[in-house]
Every structure is written in structure tokens, then in C-alpha cells.
Amino acid sequence: GQNIDQPTEMTATEGAIVQINCTYQTSGFNGLFWYQQHAGEAPTFLSYNVLDGLEEKGRFSSFLSRSKGYSYLLLKELQMKDSASYLCAPRGGGNKLTFGTGTQLKVEL
């Protein structure tokens, strides 16, 4: 089965850096995705990790440790528009994603 743990809520200040952690237990691990979802809207793809290490993509970076079942999403130079839910989704066999309930990030002035 699959089990995903993320903090429910986080608050950060505009211009700051925030790290959103995700721990997971999954069978047949085949990569991990991060998505951003604004309230009532579709999830949008942010990043993908399949090997251990850091993947950097502009203001967003994602890290994976397969042996620890751990990933984090790092958001730099926070903007108000980054206020959203961030979803960690490990992939099992057959491109099946399992989503946690997500971390609701609030960016304040």
C-alpha cells in the first residue's frame, strides 16, 4: 500500500524560502512528482525526481532520498501567488500516482 505524510499547513513571508517535506511508504516506487494546486483549480506539474538528489527548476527545487522515503520541495523568493496547496505524489507501477492531502502554504507580506 501507499502512505504519504506532509504537514497540513505552513506559513511563510514574501521573499523568504520555504521547505515542504514529504515522507512516503510505497510499493514498487518509480519516481515522485510534486504538483501545485490553487483552490478549486487543477493540479499543475512542478517537478519530478526518480534518482536521489536535488533537481533545480528556477525558484523551485525538489530533493529525493529513496532509501529514507523522503522528499522535499524548496520554494525560493516566495511570491504571494505561491499561496496554494502542494501535493507530493509518489508513483508506483503502471504510472499510478498516490496523492497525499497536500500542504496548504500561505504566503504573507
Added chain:
Amino acid sequence: DSGVTQTPKHLITATGQRVTLRCSPRSGDLSVYWYQQSLDQGLQFLIQYYNGEERAKGNILERFSAQQFPDLHSELNLSSLELGDSALYFCASSAPGEGVQETQYFGPGTRLLVL
């Protein structure tokens, strides 16, 4: 805009009724996935189709069914609707391939309200 389209955008119906949600994948994508997202709940995987064939099944109720047509669009049928079926229903599609090539891209969703 992900390139995945879903209709209708909103749907209001009564308990016991049946509805059909429609999804058109991105051009070139062969896989379609359906998810349900209830208020304050995570995305729950319902079912996946690949090139017209059922590929994987998640927590899909027996009252729900889906299919993928030769033109690759997909429909999700929800019958004998209950109040608890009120949710956002998302469709996603992905290209054939491996790794990041199989990224799922989500449509805008259909918001279903059962009264």
C-alpha cells in the same frame, strides 16, 4: 492551460440520478486517468485507460464506470448518485514513454453537486 479539456465545468443534479463527465486528453497522449477530490480530501485515483483499454483501477465504486473511445476521449459515468458523491472530478492524461515523459497533466475539472 494543460491542453486537457473537461466538460461540463459544473453539474448540479439530484440523488439517484446519473451523469456523464467527459474528458479530451492532450494531443498525442494515450493514457487518461480519473480522480475524485472531495472537500478537504486528497486526490483519489479512480481509474486509468490506455489507448482504449482499462489499465488500472483504484477506489472506484461499482456505481461508477468509465470508458475510453477510439478517438481517445473518455467518459466517466456516475449513477445512483448520493450526496457524498459531490466532489471535483479531474481527468488527467499522459504520453507514452518513461519517467518524466509520463507526467500526468490535469484538466480543469468538473464540479459535481448532488442535492
